[in-house]
Amino acid sequence: MIDLHTHTTASDGTLTPPELVAHAAVAGLRTLAITDHDTTDAIAPAAAAAGAHGITLIAGVELGTEDERGEHDILGYFVDVADAPFQALLETIRAHRHVRAVAIVERLRAAGAPLAIDDVLALSDGGAIGRPHVARALVGIGWAEDVSDAFRRYLGAGRPAHVGRYRLSPAEACAAIRAAGGVPVLAHPTPPGNPWSDPKRLRTMLGPLADAGLGGLECYYTGYTARVNRWLAVLADHFGLVPSGGSDFHGPHRPRSVLGAVRVPDDTVERLRAAAGPVPGNRPKARA
Numbered sequence: 001m002i003d004l005h006t007h008t009t010a011s012d013g014t015l016t017p018p019e020l021v022a023h024a025a026v027a028g029l030r031t032l033a034i035t036d037h038d039t040t041d042a043i044a045p046a047a048a049a050a051g052a053h054g055i056t057l058i059a060g061v062e063l064g065t066e067d068e069r070g071e072h073d074i075l076g077y078f079v080d081v082a083d084a085p086f087q088a089l090l091e092t093i094r095a096h097r098h099v100r101a102v103a104i105v106e107r108l109r110a111a112g113a114p115l116a117i118d119d120v121l122a123l124s125d126g127g128a129i130g131r132p133h134v135a136r137a138l139v140g141i142g143w144a145e146d147v148s149d150a151f152r153r154y155l156g157a158g159r160p161a162h163v164g165r166y167r168l169s170p171a172e173a174c175a176a177i178r179a180a181g182g183v184p185v186l187a188h189p190t191p192p193g194n195p196w197s198d199p200k201r202l203r204t205m206l207g208p209l210a211d212a213g214l215g216g217l218e219c220y221y222t223g224y225t226a227r228v229n230r231w232l233a234v235l236a237d238h239f240g241l242v243p244s245g246g247s248d249f250h251g252p253h254r255p256r257s258v259l260g261a262v263r264v265p266d267d268t269v270e271r272l273r274a275a276a277g278p279v280p281g282n283r284p285k286a287r288a
């Protein structure tokens, strides 16, 4: 069993890297990719634990990007975590995450929320800070029922405390991941709650992204039905992308995403490995 999309306390997950590996062992996983937001800091502490459990660990990352079509998350696999330019980019993005969290807290305070940036920093505990940490702090002071309620009321796009993310285009993210020896994969390409909302948009997006170096498409994801899996796998094939997948596990507090519960084809890891590196490899020419 494989899970190629997971988070730890290095970003907005609630399990430490060794705890995540221990959970993966219990779940019967043989291969695990850790894909924290804008950081690879979990990889080293997870590696020792993975070795002890006989689990193959893949160094991953998840980068938040945006363009005129909206926000897209791009996963990177097999990145060289020692690559200095890549780490410098991640550091720049994380610095912006901090500035953003401060701006969000300022807006919430202006709206009357008894919240300080230190409350949020305490929750992120030195990891890459994100809106889910602010959301948990809002739940803590009784301003939201749960994390999704906090996004609905304050933090989501168009809401009073919404602040944009670091501006990184999908093409820039693909280039950075490839330069660090990895392969970029478009994460959750369609919303699980409403997968057929805009199939045309995804289709028109994938051609330019594949040209920009995208190597894979997350076809298997928490909440996707078999029909969605098939549709996305056909799209992946059409654009010469490796069909990939994972649960997006953040910890036991989010019961919908279960570690290892999304079935991912066994050959995915080898195909991703073959597609990794500075030059997009193994891409069939057949594209309309």
Ligand SMILES: [Zn+2]
Pocket: 005, 006, 007, 035, 062, 248
């Ligand atoms: Zn994720």
